[in-house]
Amino acid sequence: MNDNKVLTIEGSDPEFLEKTFINYNAKILYGKSEIGNGKYSYTIIISEENEKELKEYLNKINSSLDLNFNNPSSAETNETTIKSTLKYEDIKKDIFNNIKRGDRFKEL
Amino acid sequence: MKNDFEDILFEGYLDTDGIESALNFFQRQYKDMFWKEELPEKTHEGRSCYLIRFPNKNRNASKIFGIYLIAGVHSREWIPPEILLYFLYKLYQSCNNGFLPVNLGDKTFSSDQIELIYKKLDLFVFPLVNPDGRNYSQTQEFEWRKNRRLISEGMYGVDINRNYNFIWDYERYFHKKANLNKVSNKPLNESYRGLYPESEPETRNVISVFRDDIHNICFFIDIHSHMDNLKTIYYDWSVSKSQSFDKNMSFRNATYWGKIGDEDCYSEYTDSADLALRKLLSYKMKDAISEVGFNKYQSSSMNDLYIAPGCSRDYVDSMNYMADTFRKIHSFTIECSGKESCYQPKDMKERKQIIIEVTASLFEFCYNIAKMKYE
Numbered sequence: 461m462n463d464n465k466v467l468t469i470e471g472s473d474p475e476f477l478e479k480t481f482i483n484y485n486a487k488i489l490y491g492k493s494e495i496g497n498g499k500y501s502y503t504i505i506i507s508e509e510n511e512k513e514l515k516e517y518l519n520k521i522n523s524s525l526d527l528n529f530n531n532p533s534s535a536e537t538n539e540t541t542i543k544s545t546l547k548y549e550d551i552k553k554d555i556f557n558n559i560k561r562g563d564r565f566k567e568l
Numbered sequence: 569m570k571n572d573f574e575d576i577l578f579e580g581y582l583d584t585d586g587i588e589s590a591l592n593f594f595q596r597q598y599k600d601m602f603w604k605e606e607l608p609e610k611t612h613e614g615r616s617c618y619l620i621r622f623p624n625k626n627r628n629a630s631k632i633f634g635i636y637l638i639a640g641v642h643s644r645e646w647i648p649p650e651i652l653l654y655f656l657y658k659l660y661q662s663c664n665n666g667f668l669p670v671n672l673g674d675k676t677f678s679s680d681q682i683e684l685i686y687k688k689l690d691l692f693v694f695p696l697v698n699p700d701g702r703n704y705s706q707t708q709e710f711e712w713r714k715n716r717r718l719i720s721e722g723m724y725g726v727d728i729n730r731n732y733n734f735i736w737d738y739e740r741y742f743h744k745k746a747n748l749n750k751v752s753n754k755p756l757n758e759s760y761r762g763l764y765p766e767s768e769p770e771t772r773n774v775i776s777v778f779r780d781d782i783h784n785i786c787f788f789i790d791i792h793s794h795m796d797n798l799k800t801i802y803y804d805w806s807v808s809k810s811q812s813f814d815k816n817m818s819f820r821n822a823t824y825w826g827k828i829g830d831e832d833c834y835s836e837y838t839d840s841a842d843l844a845l846r847k848l849l850s851y852k853m854k855d856a857i858s859e860v861g862f863n864k865y866q867s868s869s870m871n872d873l874y875i876a877p878g879c880s881r882d883y884v885d886s887m888n889y890m891a892d893t894f895r896k897i898h899s900f901t902i903e904c905s906g907k908e909s910c911y912q913p914k915d916m917k918e919r920k921q922i923i924i925e926v927t928a929s930l931f932e933f934c935y936n937i938a939k940m941k942y943e
Contacts (some may be wrong), residue, residue, distance in 0.1 A: 482749065487711050487758070490910045492796060505711060555710050555912055560580035565593035568573060 464548050465511045468503045469518075470495065471540035477502060484514045489551070505548060515542065573657050578920045581646045581912065582653075583706050584615070584699045590653045591618065591695075598660040608776050609769035612717050613700040617773050622659060622691040631942050634785035635934060636777055638694040641728050641770070641790065641880070643701025643712045644911045647904065647922055648791040652695040655927045659685070672928040673860035673921075681935045688938040692777055692785065698728055698770050710912065715770055717762075719755045726762035727751075729790075730876065732775075732883035733765035735807055735819060735828070741877070746829020750874040761878050774880065778887070778897070787937055788899040790880045791926065795910050798873070799865045801853050801929070802901040803846035805836045806870035806882050812840035820889060829875060842888070846898050849936055853902075856932035862921040865929070870901060902926060 466489065471477050474492050481488060481504055491502030506514060522539050573593065582590065595602050603621040610616055637655075639648035662668045663686050667679040696702060700716040714725030730751050735741045738751060738761075751759050766772055778785055804810050808828055811817065817824060818837045827834045850867035857865045870881055884899035904926050906913040913919050 485756075488795065489711060490795070490908070493909045552710055555914070556706070558580050558912070558914060558916065559583055559706055560576075560586065561583045562585050563589040563592075564576050564582060564586045565573065565589040568576075568593050568597070 463508050464505050465508055466503060466505055466546040466548050466551055467511065467514075468501060468543045468546070469540060470499050470501045470543055472498050472500070473540075474500050477540065480514070480517070484510045484517070486510065486514065501543070503546075518542070574654075577650065577654060577657075578916065578923075580916065581706070581919075582650060584696070584703045587649055587653065587696050587699075587702075590657075591620065594620075594656060594660060598664055601660055601663060607694070607773040609773050611698070611700045611769055612715065613703075615699045615703075617694070617697070617699065617770070619777060620656060620691075620693040620695070622656065622693065623663070623686060632688060632690050632784065633787065633937050633940070633942060634690045634692060634783045635787045635789075635937060636692045636694070636783070636785045637789050637791065637930065638697055638774055638880070639791040640696035640698055640702060642792060643698055643705035643714065644710060645793040646702070646706070646912050647793050647919060648926075649695045649702070650919075651791060651904070651923050651926045651930075652693050654923050655930050656693060656695075658927060658931075659691075670931060672924050672931070673862060675856060675859040675861075675928045677931050677935065681931075681938075684938040685931070685934045689934055690784065691934070692783060694774065694777065697774060701725075713758045714760065715768055717768060723755050725755075725758075725760065726768050727759045728768055728770045728774075729792075729880055730759055730761040730878040731766060731768050731771045732878045732880055734879075734883040734886045735877040736761060736765040738877040741807075741819065741825050741828045742875075743827050743830035743834070745831075746875060748829070748875055748877070751877050765878065778884070784895070786895060786897055787933075788880075788884045788897055789902060789930070789933070790900070791902045791904070793911060793922075794903040794905045796905065797907065797909065798903045798905050799863055800873070800903050801850040801865060801867045802870035802873065802881065802903065803850040803867060804838060804843065804869035804871070805885065806873065806876040806879055808834060808836040808875075809871050810838040810843065810869060811835040812838055812843060818889060819886065837889075838885075839888075842896065842898065846900065849898070849933060850900065852932050852936050853929035856928045857925045860925045860928045862925050865925075873903070902929065 486504040486506040489503040492500040607617040667683045670677040705712040854865040881901045906918040
């Protein structure tokens with residue numbers, strides 16, 4: 461689990477993105493969040509190996525969008541982008557900070 | 569120092585020890601009303617599971633509606649068990665003090681309403697169905713969904729909410745057009761259904777409560793949380809859209825096996841009177857949530873969410889159509905969520921709002937059933 465990558469991905473087609481995440485065995489951590497201009501953001505966990513393949517796949521999809529010369533703005537609009545790569549352990553630490561552990565009600 | 573149940577609960581997520589600690593507090597504080605019984609099976613990691621009965625076991629319940637509430641099926645959904653603890657706390661606190669009105673945000677349940685719930689209902693509360701999973705999710709992988717069954721070396725977990733014995737072997741029942749991406753026969757998938765129906769001790773614990781006739785359970789809610797902004801009370805089938813005109817178009821009829829999920833030729837039968845009652849109760853619940861003043865919920869058929877063969881809501885509903893059915897059981901699923909699009913909101917104020925508003929929906933649900941005439 462510690463070798464996993466946490467990626468934040470933005471795109472305009474949630475159905476496409478969610479299917480892609482399943483295909484690359486990625487788990488959604490946060491999302492889908494609407495971020496305006498018809499775009500959605502997801503934060504996913506993915507293995508290092510699958511991350512490489514996912515990036516290659518998304519690059520291929522994005523470059524194919526450039527071929528749509530009838531609508532030059534479509535490439536920019538539909539492009540799926542990887543915005544940031546986070547550390548799983550940092551996210552975990554952050555989430556676990558909100559757990560108050562143990563026999564909490566013993567003093568009552 | 570924190571000296572109040574609510575202060576402690578709302579400070580942060582409880583781990584499995586914290587949940588047990590809350591139950592122990594109820595036992596100390598409300599001993600005349602508190603009844604805890606250990607369910608028949610221990611989990612894979614040897615944990616005991618407990619059912620709470622309200623008000624207690626000391627009355628003849630044959631002419632009283634039983635309501636069964638469960639939570640904590642999916643490990644990463646940390647809030648639902650805390651909702652049931654808060655619901656119990658508010659109930660005990662009111663009943664122990666001469667039926668004090670219960671205030672939940674801007675919504676108040678009067679003394680008379682609480683007294684009616686106390687006198688007319690038996691409640692069965694199973695706050696944490698999957699303690700192994702919660703513990704794992706809160707110590708190792710916070711995104712973990714399943715239980716902790718060891719399948720083979722390094723491979724763990726069955727999705728309890730795909731393990732019930734209703735259309736569990738989905739390959740046989742569903743049309744190839746059906747979108748079945750929320751169930752799997754592959755152990756690594758997070759919606760893995762298990763080796764066979766009811767293979768998991770957690771599933772069998774949930775079912776054991778229905779099988780005890782003395783419990784007289786007529787209503788059931790399974791509380792979940794969702795990462796998307798769903799906020800919905802589900803009252804009808806997950807496996808298909810429903811219809812009320814053709815009793816023969818049903819999962820029981822082998823003519824339709826292989827066709828479920830093909831919306832052009834199949835929709836699952838639901839009795840129209842049952843559907844009307846469930847819709848009414850779900851509307852009451854969502855209206856109660858609105859009155860609390862934080863968020864709005866909707867009510868819907870579960871098929872609008874996704875197809876979930878082997879899930880608890882459909883399994884319980886399916887019991888109504890079996891040959892040996894002797895009483896109706898109306899089943900619901902609540903999906904609660906916050907604004908953060910995640911299972912564990914970091915904002916404790918948001919978590920508190922979710923706990924309070926869903927608790928209000930449970931009080932409203934109970935009150936409306938308490939008003940009904942038992943036949």
